[in-house]
Amino acid sequence: MGWQTVIADLALILFLVTAGAAKQDAELGKAKPVSNxxxxxWAEGDSEQPLGRWLADQPADPRTTVVMTGRYAEGDRARIWNEASRMESVAKQRFERVRTVVLPSGQTGWSARLIYDGQATR
Structure with a gap:
């Protein structure tokens, strides 16, 4: 075995180690979506109780956020936007942190989720 073979083997080993480390770095660097x-x-129509009563039944925790989502079909955009401030004010009576989202959709209606953000506002 000559010195060229030894150098070639060492170069191959170095390449494999570097490629393996690069793959691990790439996997660690990938941003994973935050699932909350x-x-x-609560969903309008699916729930037997109105939004205000549903919110009153939820535990008050400064680390939680109420996410209000209004969806509108064609022709209902103005109605949903008009309801958005009313729905948000109902949620703010009980919770400090309220996020309101309005989206076009095939159906019109409101839904709400109580999520844990983990950051207290007080």
């Missing part, structure tokens, strides 16, 4: 599962959910 809902602690509780």
């Amino acid at each position: 599962p809902a602690l509780s959910k």
